[in-house]
Amino acid sequence: MSPLLEQLSSRIRSDGPISLADYMAECLLHPEHGYYTTHSPFGAAGDFTTAPEISQMFGELIGLSLAQCWLDQGAPSPFTLAELGPGRGTLMADLLRATRHVPGFHAALQLYLIEASPNLRATQKEALKTYEIHWADSVDALPKQPLFLVANEFFDALPIRQFVRDTEGWREKRVGLADGSLTFGLGPQAPQPALEHRLLDTKPDDLVELNPGLAPITATLAQRIASHGGAALIVDYGDWRSLGDTLQALKAHAPADPLDAPGTADLTAHVDFEVLCTVASGAGCSHSKLTPQGIFLERLGIPERARALAAKLEGESLENLISAHRRLTHPEEMGNLFKVLGLTPANTPPPPGLLS
Numbered sequence: 001m002s003p004l005l006e007q008l009s010s011r012i013r014s015d016g017p018i019s020l021a022d023y024m025a026e027c028l029l030h031p032e033h034g035y036y037t038t039h040s041p042f043g044a045a046g047d048f049t050t051a052p053e054i055s056q057m058f059g060e061l062i063g064l065s066l067a068q069c070w071l072d073q074g075a076p077s078p079f080t081l082a083e084l085g086p087g088r089g090t091l092m093a094d095l096l097r098a099t100r101h102v103p104g105f106h107a108a109l110q111l112y113l114i115e116a117s118p119n120l121r122a123t124q125k126e127a128l129k130t131y132e133i134h135w136a137d138s139v140d141a142l143p144k145q146p147l148f149l150v151a152n153e154f155f156d157a158l159p160i161r162q163f164v165r166d167t168e169g170w171r172e173k174r175v176g177l178a179d180g181s182l183t184f185g186l187g188p189q190a191p192q193p194a195l196e197h198r199l200l201d202t203k204p205d206d207l208v209e210l211n212p213g214l215a216p217i218t219a220t221l222a223q224r225i226a227s228h229g230g231a232a233l234i235v236d237y238g239d240w241r242s243l244g245d246t247l248q249a250l251k252a253h254a255p256a257d258p259l260d261a262p263g264t265a266d267l268t269a270h271v272d273f274e275v276l277c278t279v280a281s282g283a284g285c286s287h288s289k290l291t292p293q294g295i296f297l298e299r300l301g302i303p304e305r306a307r308a309l310a311a312k313l314e315g316e317s318l319e320n321l322i323s324a325h326r327r328l329t330h331p332e333e334m335g336n337l338f339k340v341l342g343l344t345p346a347n348t349p350p351p352p353g354l355l356s
């Protein structure tokens with residue numbers, strides 16, 4: 001039995017079943033045995049590939065969108081350039097290279113990375129070694145000044161709770177033990193104030209998800225942007241108003257059982273962008289239309305950027321570029337599954353690539 005499975009089993013034996021959110025938090029972020037502590041998740045040798053790892057064009061275009069937004073807001077100096085969950089630091093490296101020639105941008109920026117994993121912090125340090133980096137544990141710790149922020153596949157990595165609709169309340173899905181193995185079960189029916197409104201659009205046996213970390217993080221970053229200026233670009237897979245089980249375990253690029261071998265697979269869930277928008281509006285921000293990633297990148301000129309890069313390539317590298325362009329934008333690949341949301345101060349236009 002793996003050490004994490006042993007710890008989880010003895011906790012469940014002494015305290016009873018745990019919520020899915022507690023289970024995910026242990027699996028992903030346990031300081032010794034958590035997935036992000038013990039694995040190098042990205043790329044061909046890892047468990048999944050993210051957009052910035054597919055092509056440099058992703059980070060470049062995001063960088064130019066944020067830099068244009070910074071110019072449009074009067075080029076405030078100093079300002080915070082931040083990324084939530086920067087992974088290997090690839091997006092930030094591409095963003096910084098693409099914005100080198102934006103007058104004043106690099107001189108004014110203070111770079112902050114919000115990263116929980118010590119391993120990934122070390123990788124980010126290496127990827128961005130020519131820049132001065134500050135790491136922060138949370139958005140709260142960012143300086144109180146204009147904030148230009150990007151988050152790609154960050155919110156989907158936060159632990160979620162799942163609830164199954166009963167006649168007039170909710171039963172929480174929990175992880176327990178049966179015959180010595182981890183198993184899903186349901187807790188007793190209980191009212192859930194955060195899900196009161198979902199009683200209106202669901203029926204018995206429907207499953208809804210709640211991401212307890214999403215609202216407080218969004219509220220803090222939206223308050224920063226509303227009162228000091230700035231913008232956030234949030235890219236993730238998900239949609240408007242979650243319905244149904246979206247918990248996914250990925251191991252070596254293939255789906256796995258989320259309860260099998262805890263701490264060895266990446267666990268994610270779709271992001272409910274409706275919650276993000278409601279919280280951001282409540283904190284005084286404007287939000288853009290929720291936009292498919294493919295459309296966002298096309299509006300920012302990915303075809304032209306791909307053509308410019310293609311002019312210098314041939315053979316296999318040219319094939320790779322063509323397939324990367326397709327993967328990022330095609331509706332049957334990442335183009336539609338991934339969505340982009342922009343946040344800006346009230347009554348300020350969204351970052352380029354998005355519509356208000």
Ligand code: SAH
Nearest residue numbers: 036050085086087114115116117152153157
């Ligand atoms: N943005 C990157 C990585 C996405 S994976 C990319 O697109 O390639 C999720 C990232 O969020 C990882 O860097 C992970 O370590 C980090 N992360 C997950 N939960 C976190 C938390 N609660 N606080 C800070 N970082 C977290």
